[in-house]
Amino acid sequence: MLLAFVLSLINPAPLHLRRLGYVRESGLLHARSRRCRRAWAPHLAQAKEVVAQAAAGCADRRLAVVLGSGLLDDVPLDILAKGFGAVRLVDAVHPWPTRVAVRHYPNVALVTAEISGGLSDPAVGQALQGAGFVVSANLLSQLPILPIEAYERRGREAPALLGTSIVEAHLAILTASARAGxxxxxxxxxxxxxxDRHGHEVATLDLMYGVRLPEPSLAWDWELAPFGEVAGSRRFVHRVHAYPDWGASTW
Ligand SMILES: C[S@@+](CC[C@H](N)C(=O)[O-])C[C@H]1O[C@@H](n2cnc3c(N)ncnc32)[C@H](O)[C@@H]1O
Structure with a gap:
């Protein structure tokens, strides 16, 4: 908690994104990723490998764009920076480890943008302009969280389909990028x-808010919160889907 608090003070971000809670969330995520380093390692390695393989198969190597770059834990930055003419990392918050990492690569730029509104933040559309390779890296399920929380903080219920529309808007951006080549x-x-500790499933939560995704090329389990992280007798496991070529999966 102390690490998350300190990070929420020192990570730079525009005031409106800070007020919306993105800096706080980034600090919490950073702290949890370090606490759960061992449990997350297989997921992060698998995700990195999928991105690296997809990048290797990409013909247009002028520009790679990573949406939800965050701490770069699941992003093979070196491979992207060396394999593409330019790389744009897009996130609401670029934490310090990422800011330090990109200093080694003059062709890597940081773009600060709010991605949950589809293309309503012009910085998202600008970042994607001319992209030959687009990665959405463990971002989609996060997008509805703060917009829904913003309603709850004001004691109001979020519109019923808010989460669904945010997920759909992000997928629409990805599909449009694929259609553009x-x-x-x-x-x-x-x-x-x-x-529970007996391996019994006691609850499930649809992180896609009812949006049905196509069959993934690859799927795996990510132990997001091992026993003791959220509760002593419960662990949270997320099912991850990977689409190295989203365009081919959807048409
Ligand atoms: C689970 S993390 C993704 C992990 C990241 N790829 C990494 O390796 O650290 C989700 C990322 O999405 C970003 N994010 C969540 N909602 C966002 C939004 N509405 N706009 C921009 N970025 C957002 C967070 O700041 C965070 O860095």
Whole structure:
């Protein structure tokens, strides 16, 4: 908690994104990723491998864009920076480890943007302009969280289909990029399983808000919160789908 608090103070971000809670969320995620380093390692390695393979198969190597770059834990930055003419990393918050990492690569730029509104933040459309390779890296399930929380903080209920429309808007951006000729790689957690210590499933949560995704090329489990992280007798496991070529998966 202390690490998350300190990070929420020192990570730079525009005031409106800070007020919306993105800096706080980024700090919490950073702290949890370090606490759960061992449990997350197989998921992060798998995700990195999927992105690296998708990048290797991409013909247009002028520009790669990573949506939800965050801490770059699931992004093979070196491969992208060396394999593409330019790389744009897009996130609401670029934490310090990422800011330090990109200093080694003059062709890598940081773009600060709010991605949950589809293309309503012009910075998202600008970042995607001319992309030959687009990655959405463990971002999609996160997009509805703060917009829904914003209603709840004001004591109001979020519109019933808010989560669904945010998920759909993001997929629409990815599909449009693929139709424009980019290779699009989508990695997202889709379903949360809450399990007890006997391996019994006690609850599930649809992280896609009812949006049905096509059959993934690859799928795996991500132990998001091992026993003790959220509750002593419960762990949370997320089912991850990977689409190294989203365009081919959808038509
Ligand atoms: C689970 S993390 C993704 C992990 C990241 N690829 C990494 O390796 O650290 C989700 C990322 O999405 C970003 N994010 C969540 N909602 C966002 C939004 N509405 N606009 C822009 N970025 C957002 C967060 O700041 C965070 O960095």
């Amino acid at each position: 980019a290779t699009v790689c989508l990695i997202t957690d889709t379903l949360q399983r809450e399990e």
